[in-house]
Amino acid sequence: xxxxxxxxxxxxxxxxxxxxxxxxxxxxxxxxxxxxxxxxxxxxxxxxxxxxxxxxxxxxxxxxxxxxxxxxxxxxxxxxxxxxxxxxxxxxxxxxxxxxxxxxxxxxxxxxxxxxxxxxxxxxxxxxxxxxxxxxxxxxxxxxxxxxxxxxxxxxxxxxxxxxxxxxxxxxxxxxxxxxxxxxxxxxxxxxxxxxxxxxxxxxxxxxxxxxxxxxxxxxxxxxxxxxxxxxxxxxxxxxxxxxxxxxxxxxxxxxxxxxxxxxxxxxxxxxxxxxxxxxxxxxxxxxxxxxxxxxxxxxx
Amino acid sequence: xxxxxxxxxxxxxxxxxxxxxxxxxxxxxxxxxxxxxxxxxxxxxxxxxxxxxxxxxxxxxxxxxxxxxxxxxxxxxxxxxxxxxxxxxxxxxxxxxxxxxxxxxxxxxxxxxxxxxxxxxxxxxxxxxxxxxxxxxxxxxxxxxxxxxxxxxxxxxxxxxxxxxxxxxxxxxxxxxxxxxxxxxxxxxxxxxxxxxxxxxxxxxxxxxxxxxxxxxxxxxxxxxxxxxxxxxxxxxxxxxxxxxxxxxxxxxxxxxxxxxxxxxxxxxxxxxxxxxxxxxxxxxxxxxxxxxxxxxxxxxxxxxxxxxxxxxxxxxxxxxxxxxxxxxxxxxxxxxxxxxx
Numbered sequence: 347x348x349x350x351x352x353x354x355x356x357x358x359x360x361x362x363x364x365x366x367x368x369x370x371x372x373x374x375x376x377x378x379x380x381x382x383x384x385x386x387x388x389x390x391x392x393x394x395x396x397x398x399x400x401x402x403x404x405x406x407x408x409x410x411x412x413x414x415x416x417x418x419x420x421x422x423x424x425x426x427x428x429x430x431x432x433x434x435x436x437x438x439x440x441x442x443x444x445x446x447x448x449x450x451x452x453x454x455x456x457x458x459x460x461x462x463x464x465x466x467x468x469x470x471x472x473x474x475x476x477x478x479x480x481x482x483x484x485x486x487x488x489x490x491x492x493x494x495x496x497x498x499x500x501x502x503x504x505x506x507x508x509x510x511x512x513x514x515x516x517x518x519x520x521x522x523x524x525x526x527x528x529x530x531x532x533x534x535x536x537x538x539x540x541x542x543x544x545x546x547x548x549x550x551x552x553x554x555x556x557x558x559x560x561x562x563x564x565x566x567x568x569x570x571x572x573x574x575x576x577x578x579x580x581x582x583x584x585x586x587x588x589x590x591x592x593x594x595x596x597x598x599x600x601x602x603x604x605x606x607x608x609x610x611x612x613x614x615x616x617x618x619x620x621x622x623x624x625x626x627x628x629x630x631x632x633x634x635x636x637x638x639x640x641x642x643x644x645x646x647x
Numbered sequence: 648x649x650x651x652x653x654x655x656x657x658x659x660x661x662x663x664x665x666x667x668x669x670x671x672x673x674x675x676x677x678x679x680x681x682x683x684x685x686x687x688x689x690x691x692x693x694x695x696x697x698x699x700x701x702x703x704x705x706x707x708x709x710x711x712x713x714x715x716x717x718x719x720x721x722x723x724x725x726x727x728x729x730x731x732x733x734x735x736x737x738x739x740x741x742x743x744x745x746x747x748x749x750x751x752x753x754x755x756x757x758x759x760x761x762x763x764x765x766x767x768x769x770x771x772x773x774x775x776x777x778x779x780x781x782x783x784x785x786x787x788x789x790x791x792x793x794x795x796x797x798x799x800x801x802x803x804x805x806x807x808x809x810x811x812x813x814x815x816x817x818x819x820x821x822x823x824x825x826x827x828x829x830x831x832x833x834x835x836x837x838x839x840x841x842x843x844x845x846x847x848x849x850x851x852x853x854x855x856x857x858x859x860x861x862x863x864x865x866x867x868x869x870x871x872x873x874x875x876x877x878x879x880x881x882x883x884x885x886x887x888x889x890x891x892x893x894x895x896x897x898x899x900x901x902x903x904x905x906x907x908x909x910x911x912x913x914x915x916x917x918x919x920x921x922x923x924x925x926x927x928x929x930x931x932x933x934x935x936x937x938x939x940x941x942x943x944x945x946x947x948x949x950x951x952x953x954x955x956x957x958x959x960x961x962x963x964x965x966x967x968x969x970x971x972x973x974x975x976x977x978x979x980x981x982x983x984x985x986x987x988x989x
Binding site: 451627628 | 714720766773774775777778779782785786789790903907914918944947950952953958
């Protein structure tokens with residue numbers, strides 16, 4: 347393949363837009379990880395549910411796109427809180443850490459992910475459904491590259507969501523409490539914070555972010571039942587590349603994964619597209635497990 | 648039920664006092680008649696089911712070594728199984744190697760793959776390791792699905808059945824002798840490993856990594872060893888699966904659903920419990936097969952069962968039975984002591 351600067355730029359731009367979406371899902375995973383010390387394996391399925399809920403709200407109920415997005419976020423947050431309350435709460439109570447209880451958490455999330463995928467399959471079927479949305483704006487032209495409005499909107503909305511989350515975590519009192527819970531649950535509890543409530547809140551917040559990502563990706567690709575699983579792995583790759591618990595890290599990690607994946611698909615082999623994110627993940631895990639922006643965690647004795 | 652099991656175990660213990668291999672030999676000889684029994688009572692199809700049970704027993708026992716003994720969370724085990732199956736099938740088909748040569752080579756390749764899967768475990772633990780192994784396992788499946796040389800969408804067809812001299816093992820009940828032997832040897836060796844110093848090192852790592860390393864256990868070495876041993880089991884199961892009649896492989900055999908079934912076997916039987924894993928493998932395989940008509944609901948039921956098992960019965964069937972036996976023995980011993988003193 348001959349090298350061409352224009353197409354390289356196009357691949358990078360598309361990589362960045364999809365990467366921002368990976369970034370917000372990664373942010374959710376990162377939030378849950380800091381709040382509950384677990385990796386939520388069913389997060390990809392929450393993302394898929396969000397996309398389907400957005401589709402139902404906007405196509406069948408006729409709610410305009412922004413409203414559908416907010417509705418899907420609220421519904422997915424409720425779903426996530428339900429899962430946390432009913433199942434994960436018992437496990438976190440019976441012991442954290444990475445012992446067999448930690449393993450139970452992973453297996454539980456794995457089972458939950460398959461069950462949720464099957465539920466979605468029973469409701470909506472296996473077909474990929476298109477999610478047509480008329481944004482009412484012209485494609486943006488940079489030199490010869492035309493960027494569809496859905497890509498533009500995705501990038502803008504994702505960045506806005508991240509900005510809002512950043513403001514919420516840094517400058518509001520509830521955000522301060524969330525950070526305190528993420529930092530140390532015992533001390534937060536002694537300071538009079540309702541820790542279980544805030545863990546639920548963190549879970550709901552993360553699930554809402556995933557649902558937003560689902561609704562954003564919907565118009566770009568079609569919505570289908572199997573979309574969640576790959577998203578989980580890619581978002582996890584983004585979270586690891588950026589470093590767990592770091593907000594700008596998740597964004598930059600997502601963008602890196604998006605660019606890496608698009609360039610690999612363009613210049614190496616398009617059919618192996620989904621493998622590149624794993625390669626990046628494993629590479630980063632082997633060389634620098636704390637990620638690019640994370641703090642190196644000390645082993646507790 | 649419990650008293651039956653305790654009587655049963657005491658009979659086995661007394662047999663094992665004669666020679667430690669004696670119970671295994673008796674079990675082997677009894678199992679040789681199983682295909683005839685199954686064909687007579689249920690039909691030939693169920694012999695095929697028994698074959699698949701044996702394969703999953705091998706997989707579950709192997710997964711138990713790395714997960715139950717060594718405490719490393721791996722969810723990419725099905726990828727190793729796929730590597731074993733595809734390697735053996737391709738060697739037999741493209742280079743005309745007999746099964747007895749292609750299977751060991753496939754196991755060797757799977758060992759190397761197991762080493763690669765295990766490498767992240769040296770630096771990672773818990774959820775990080777789970778996702779790294781999941782990524783590796785899924786990469787294997789995607790590689791198979793998109794590379795035409797590895798079968799891609801059509802799968803690999805007409806894989807030759809194993810032969811002994813001129814005799815071709817292609818009927819279900821003759822294949823049973825092969826997989827059953829492999830499964831019995833696999834279970835036996837898993838007990839040998841558990842009771843050896845290697846097994847104790849694994850358990851020390853599971854309980855506390857730092858304490859284990861302070862006690863002079865080479866932690867990275869034993870972690871890798873656990874992965875390689877489990878890869879041997881997976882590779883063997885894969886090779887046996889590839890050559891099993893009708894000799895057809897497709898990447899749909901290695902999806903995340905299969906991984907969930909495999910995990911369910913280990914969780915149902917009890918993590919770290921060998922007989923539990925065996926029972927779990929048999930139960931789940933039979934249920935999986937008998938509920939084929941409700942194919943669309945299977946993942947939901949399996950997933951929910953797994954969640955509930957982890958939440959309400961974290962030690963699985965094997966753990967519950969073991970606890971009951973221990974309690975009973977304790978009570979009996981206590982009563983004997985009381986009688987002796989009074």
